[in-house]
Amino acid sequence: MTEANYGAVVVGAGFAGLRMLWQLRQLGLTAVAFERGDDIGGTWYWNCYPGARCDVESLQYSYGFSETIQQEWDWSERFATQPEILNYINHVADKLDLRRDVRLATTVTAATYDRDRCLWTVQTDRGGTVQARFFILATGCLSSATIPKLPNLEHFEGPIYHTGTWPRDTVDFSGKRVGVIGTGSSGVQCIPPIAEQAEHLTVFQRTPHFSVPARNRPLTAEEVRHCKANYAELREQAHNTQSGVIHRQGQHSIHEVSDEARKAEFEARWLHGGTGFTLAFQDLMTSEENNAYAAEFVRAKIREIVRDRDTAERLVPKGYPLGAKRLVLHSGYYETFNRPNVSLVDLRNDPIKFLEASGVRTRAGLHQLDCLVFATGFDAMTGSILKIDIQGAAGLSLREKWAAGPRTYLGLMTSGFPNMFMITGPGSPSVKSNMVLSIEQHVEWLGDMLSTMIAHNRDEVYAEPRSESEWVAHVNAEAEGTLFANAASWYNGSNIPGKPRVFMPYVGGVKKYRQICSEVARNDYRGLRFR
Numbered sequence: 199m200t201e202a203n204y205g206a207v208v209v210g211a212g213f214a215g216l217r218m219l220w221q222l223r224q225l226g227l228t229a230v231a232f233e234r235g236d237d238i239g240g241t242w243y244w245n246c247y248p249g250a251r252c253d254v255e256s257l258q259y260s261y262g263f264s265e266t267i268q269q270e271w272d273w274s275e276r277f278a279t280q281p282e283i284l285n286y287i288n289h290v291a292d293k294l295d296l297r298r299d300v301r302l303a304t305t306v307t308a309a310t311y312d313r314d315r316c317l318w319t320v321q322t323d324r325g326g327t328v329q330a331r332f333f334i335l336a337t338g339c340l341s342s343a344t345i346p347k348l349p350n351l352e353h354f355e356g357p358i359y360h361t362g363t364w365p366r367d368t369v370d371f372s373g374k375r376v377g378v379i380g381t382g383s384s385g386v387q388c389i390p391p392i393a394e395q396a397e398h399l400t401v402f403q404r405t406p407h408f409s410v411p412a413r414n415r416p417l418t419a420e421e422v423r424h425c426k427a428n429y430a431e432l433r434e435q436a437h438n439t440q441s442g443v444i445h446r447q448g449q450h451s452i453h454e455v456s457d458e459a460r461k462a463e464f465e466a467r468w469l470h471g472g473t474g475f476t477l478a479f480q481d482l483m484t485s486e487e488n489n490a491y492a493a494e495f496v497r498a499k500i501r502e503i504v505r506d507r508d509t510a511e512r513l514v515p516k517g518y519p520l521g522a523k524r525l526v527l528h529s530g531y532y533e534t535f536n537r538p539n540v541s542l543v544d545l546r547n548d549p550i551k552f553l554e555a556s557g558v559r560t561r562a563g564l565h566q567l568d569c570l571v572f573a574t575g576f577d578a579m580t581g582s583i584l585k586i587d588i589q590g591a592a593g594l595s596l597r598e599k600w601a602a603g604p605r606t607y608l609g610l611m612t613s614g615f616p617n618m619f620m621i622t623g624p625g626s627p628s629v630k631s632n633m634v635l636s637i638e639q640h641v642e643w644l645g646d647m648l649s650t651m652i653a654h655n656r657d658e659v660y661a662e663p664r665s666e667s668e669w670v671a672h673v674n675a676e677a678e679g680t681l682f683a684n685a686a687s688w689y690n691g692s693n694i695p696g697k698p699r700v701f702m703p704y705v706g707g708v709k710k711y712r713q714i715c716s717e718v719a720r721n722d723y724r725g726l727r728f729r
């Protein structure tokens with residue numbers, strides 16, 4: 199049964215979906231957002247595992263579109279916790295009365311475009327369909343949690359958790375033997391607090407990640423005052439950076455300075471904390487040789503912190519450049535391995551054979567466990583989009599079109615799918631940037647484009663295949679000159695068996711990307727066609 203006609207259907211009610219809803223209202227378009235979760239918040243609703251927090255500083259990881267909201271909201275810590283970020287999102291939604299247009303616990307399962315009527319028909323798991331002119335995917339880059347297919351997983355008798363779908367009720371690990379599989383950002387965050395509670399924690403590590411301290415702390419009143427007094431300027435400054443985050447950028451080449459000066463700079467950044475570590479020198483990420491200085495510094499720190507030499511050596515990342523997998527921030531991660539109740543299994547030398555009722559059997563023997571935590575990440579960037587059966591113009595299926603990897607124009611549209619948009623889609627800076635800033639840029643750009651369509655009575659917009667090919671070539675060219683291709687990571691799909699190996703985010707930088715998008719708009723939306 200067709201429920202109603204809307205100007206737009208939005209999928210997802212995280213930072214992107216909510217911001218989009220508000221923008222659509224400003225355009226006078228009726229809109230509805232469908233959200234799979236039982237509440238709004240996206241990432242910050244789902245990832246409520248112990249230790250979860252952001253790694254872009256709170257004062258920057260927030261919406262900039264409302265002066266009222268940014269003035270009235272007070273962040274308490276340098277890197278906000280998951281509950282605080284979720285409270286912030288709820289505050290924004292309540293303030294702007296966004297909830298009335300959100301349908302919770304509703305998954306969009308399919309969408310089909312009717313070219314004659316320029317309408318999308320959108321189907322949900324609740325059985326209904328909705329028709330809308332515009333179909334907007336705010337489904338999130340990291341919203342499709344994955345558990346690897348380990349042999350006999352179903353035989354394990356204890357509870358199984360995934361960091362990305364953590365239960366709403368508090369999980370009590372007291373007196374429990376806990377296993378954590380995965381040592382990326384989620385694992386590194388949840389391992390220290392779980393170790394503090396559990397009777398014993400076994401960490402199953404496949405690849406050690408490079409990690410530097412967060413040095414989280416309460417924000418001072420002066421920091422908050424300064425930021426609030428200069429928000430407009432600071433946001434503008436962030437727009438003109440590579441990553442959408444304001445950091446102190448090193449001014450020198452790594453070869454221009456002495457060994458002592460190089461070490462002192464790394465030491466200062468290690469003590470300061472945060473992802474600005476990779477900006478210590480201008481050319482740290484331009485060659486393996488340069489990168490090795492930073493990698494060696496972090497390796498030495500691990501060996502200094504972790505007392506057991508074997509454990510330290512197993513934690514030391516080798517064989518890929520620092521920053522090629524996402525640099526992880528930690529709060530006491532390496533120190534956790536000095537605790538008597540924590541052990542580390544190196545899966546490269548001692549792989550998992552299968553699961554049993556009472557634990558994980560590796561080649562070396564059985565690890566008895568009461569519960570198991572998967573911190574194994576996500577089918578990133580394309581996972582949630584491709585779970586929806588999307589049929590574009592002339593019956594073209596998105597799953598077929600993207601069989602060899604995603605192809606987009608600006609990461610915002612894909613040819614053959616008129617009136618369909620992605621917020622932070624593949625081919626845009628997205629996960630290589632401050633995501634809230636990139637979300638807002640997409641939403642605002644799209645808002646301007648839709649307003650032009652409305653003003654000129656256009657019913658349809660689509661991306662030209664040639665422009666898309668040129669954009670894909672540009673995205674690939676930008677990635678080729680960097681070290682990002684030199685590691686297996688979710689950036690290039692290698693964490694999902696069978697997924698095409700394509701480097702998905704745009705690494706040309708936020709500043710350059712914004713300039714390109716503005717230029718496209720100024721040139722009558724070059725690369726797009728209107729009907």
Ligand code: FAD
Pocket residue numbers: 209210211212213214215232233234235239240241242243245250251252253254259304305306307336337338339340341384582585586621622631632633634637
């Ligand atoms: P999401 O927040 O993922 O929201 C998408 C929503 O769409 C989800 O709620 C999902 O349920 C819903 N959805 C998906 N498919 C469907 C469907 N078919 N039907 C209905 N609903 C659907 N980024 C940063 O820049 N800085 C950080 O510090 C940072 N920290 C992070 C920490 C964690 C633990 C994780 C997992 C990610 C982090 N990120 C960070 C990335 C983060 O995902 C983004 O910053 C941001 O929250 C994304 O917002 P979004 O609205 O685009 O997507």
Ligand code: N01
Pocket residue numbers: 251252253254340346347361379380381382383384385387402403404405524527545573574575576629688693
């Ligand atoms: O996921 P990941 P994540 N057997 O893919 C291992 C954001 N985020 O959830 O490296 C054994 O990074 C896998 O091993 P390997 C952030 O963008 C941010 O941690 O593939 N192990 C790896 O160790 C981040 O990058 C924060 O060899 C297996 C781990 O699981 C993104 O979300 C916090 C395995 C997965 O690491 C994803 O992070 C949290 C298997 N079969 C998340 N399969 C902040 O701090 C996978 N692994 C802001």
